[in-house]
Amino acid sequence: ELKVEQNPLFLSMQEGKNYTIYCNYSTTSDRLYWYRQDPGKSLESLFVLLSNGAVKQEGRLMASLDTKARLSTLHITAAVHDLSATYFCAVENSGYSTLTFGKGTMLLVSP
Amino acid sequence: DADVTQTPRNRITKTGKRIMLECSQTKGHDRMYWYRQDPGLGLRLIYYSFDVKDINKGEISDGYSVSRQAQAKFSLSLESAIPNQTALYFCATSDYGEQYFGPGTRLTVT
Numbered sequence: 001e002l003k004v005e006q007n008p009l010f011l012s013m014q015e016g017k018n019y020t021i022y023c024n025y026s027t028t029s030d031r032l033y034w035y036r037q038d039p040g041k042s043l044e045s046l047f048v049l050l051s052n053g054a055v056k057q058e059g060r061l062m063a064s065l066d067t068k069a070r071l072s073t074l075h076i077t078a079a080v081h082d083l084s085a086t087y088f089c090a091v092e093n094s095g096y097s098t099l100t101f102g103k104g105t106m107l108l109v110s111p
Numbered sequence: 112d113a114d115v116t117q118t119p120r121n122r123i124t125k126t127g128k129r130i131m132l133e134c135s136q137t138k139g140h141d142r143m144y145w146y147r148q149d150p151g152l153g154l155r156l157i158y159y160s161f162d163v164k165d166i167n168k169g170e171i172s173d174g175y176s177v178s179r180q181a182q183a184k185f186s187l188s189l190e191s192a193i194p195n196q197t198a199l200y201f202c203a204t205s206d207y208g209e210q211y212f213g214p215g216t217r218l219t220v221t
């Protein structure tokens with residue numbers, strides 16, 4: 001059974017600081033997704049990581065995937081208030097084409 | 112117009128009532144999913160369907176049923192609602208891999 005663990009579950013940051021969110025998973029998978037959710041809203045796709053070593057960047061966010069370590073990271077550079085949201089990683093269950101989600105990381109960026 | 116729509120957006124119902132949540136999509140995807148979200152638990156898969164004739168149970172299917180009326184429509188039913196089914200419910204669609212989510216239905220069972 002695939003298990004997905006995110007760390008930390010809550011992150012309070014100051015604007016301008018850097019930080020990394022970690023996503024570990026328990027069984028082999030080559031596909032991992034990052035989503036963003038604003039309070040009371042739906043999930044918005046941020047990154048699709050489809051192979052070992054994949055790195056994607058959008059603005060102040062950069063995501064990477066190491067399938068051998070079963071680890072993905074979401075790095076935040078020079079955080080701004082608009083990045084405040086909950087971030088989920090989701091890992092594809094090999095052979096089933098379904099996703100298992102982490103519990104989410106609630107990010108709060110304050111001045 | 113939104114690619115994935117859900118109705119109703121909010122619903123309050125009483126214990127023991129039957130309720131149906133509906134999902135429609137215009138993305139032309141074959142695959143559709145129902146999730147529930149509870150605070151601190153992330154999203155958990157209830158049912159999924161890879162085409163009209165293919166329905167599969169997810170992690171937490173007990174107490175729920177689904178119907179895939181057409182490629183574009185996937186409904187979730189609670190046959191006899193109970194308070195611990197109070198949650199935010201999301202429908203999603205996909206082609207292969209990346210899933211696209213509807214706006215969600217907030218369901219409260221009293």
